[in-house]
Amino acid sequence: MSSPGFKTYRPPVMEVSEEGDELLEVAMGPHHPSTHGVFRMDVALDGERVVKLKPVFGYLHRNHEKIAEKASYLASMPYTDRLDYFCSLTNNWAYALAVEKLAGLEVPERAEYIRVITAELTRIQNHASAIGFLMQEMGASGTPLMYAFREREKILDLFEELTGSRMMCNYMRFGGCRVELPVGWLNKVRVIVDGLPRFIDETEALLTGNEILMARSQGVGILKPDLAINAGVSGVMLRCTGVNYDIRKVDHYGIYDRFKFRVPLGDHGDIYDRYMLRVLEMRESVEILKQALKDVPAGPIMDPKSKIRGFRPKPGEAYGRIEAPKGELGFYLISDGSPNPYRYRVRPPSLINLTILEDMCLGQNVADVVLIFGSVDIVLGEVDR
């Protein structure tokens, strides 16, 4: 089977703009360094101005959903790690949440605390790297990304100790978590969490008042709140327009309503707001972590009703969603009473946040397309599935 890119490749066509100027069609990608993987944008340019932009997907498509429908419920859990490989623990949680809704399972208190701690650590390392990558694309090659990765490394070490794997964690189960915390793990988390505000201050000192960052990102890639809601945009991308919609607050899933935290909101909906929101969300995540680490209760980590072998939910369907670092990650499952899901659907935040990519880029310079795309924060493993 030949690659999709090869078959659909067309040589650039000269089109004509409304003013009669010749347009240049540029294929950005699939191997453009800023595309975070294999992704193509067909851009039509009038001089340096973008007049048309069509995203092309599918280079990484492996039909995750079909594979999951041929496997048992539990067998898909490790495969969810590979969707958004930066945030495997939140992927696990979203899938576990949907199955728990489908089968009516309860999660013990201790497991809920562990889930919140791992999810917030995931959010911090995702946002730190997202900022790092954005700065890399802006030309700050190295320093901000390496600072972010230094911090991410510490968090990945924690994941490795807990789950046995740094990125492909495969940690959550239906009705709880897979293994008990290693001895002294919580203390290690406390030490790292206490050091995080210093890292965030350092990032801010380096970037927030930086003239080049402000010049290149303020007023660029503006998204309007009405369009953002209508286009189903979620996560930081939605909140940067000023819409107060955080699923942790809206759905009260897990035990998030026990913690005191604020939802940072943007004002302009531009790239700078998205950068700023990620910094502020990291600070709020540190607050959640501090509260959660104070009182992790003792007790079981699995619902005794949940079955590992012969797990067959009753016929029916369920949609479960969480606030993943990249936006709303949902799983829609239909059970027909057999060991495999009849229908397994991933609602990928990365794909749906790209719906408005063209709207944000129209009229901007081609150099800013890279930044606008980078500020959406996507992972192609999730876009193409």
Place this chain on the structure above:
Amino acid sequence: MKTAEELLAIIKAALPGAGVELVSNPSPSAQHSLLLGSSTAVAVASFLRDHDELALDYCSNATGVDWPGKEVTEKMKVTKLVEGVETVVEETVKRVEPGYLEAVYHLYSVKHAHREIAGPVVLRMRTANRTDQVQLPSLTPVWRSAEFQEREIFDLFGIVFTGHPDLRRILMWDEYEDHPMRRDYVDPDDYEYEPTPHDEVLKRAEAQKAGIRESGVTA
């Protein structure tokens, strides 16, 4: 948040003849859904979005489901004349239930996000069959978020959304003909793509070649 029954009553009061039905969900999640008729779907969807109290302005998820036709065997009691005497005989009757494709939408309200939400509002639409009448009205004009997701449904399930602004394949390449998420999809035989076939693949490749030589038809 309103339950599906209350929603149904609101829709029926405001849009008589909308042809909306309730599809109940026996699972513990109790996320019941509303089945829309394809002629009135866009009107009902716009009504749900623009209604002040409901304001379902956020279409979170749109996806397809394939329900192939299945053979159902039923035992029926039939009165028959057996040797001149009327007796009740049990007969097994086989009939084929027609299959259909389904599009499912999950809606939330951002405007009323502060309210307690029990779960998503689920809309469904069904095609007439799985082969030639696979058209459904597109809800992209109502919720832009369905744009890429309906393209994906078209690509992987083969539902044709009328009124979609840009209905092309999204994940598979443009020349691809099949719909991989259908239940009866058969994986392509990979000997055609193997540069140096061997073992089992070689046997199948040779059988294929022999078949072509006999029939004179290229596959």
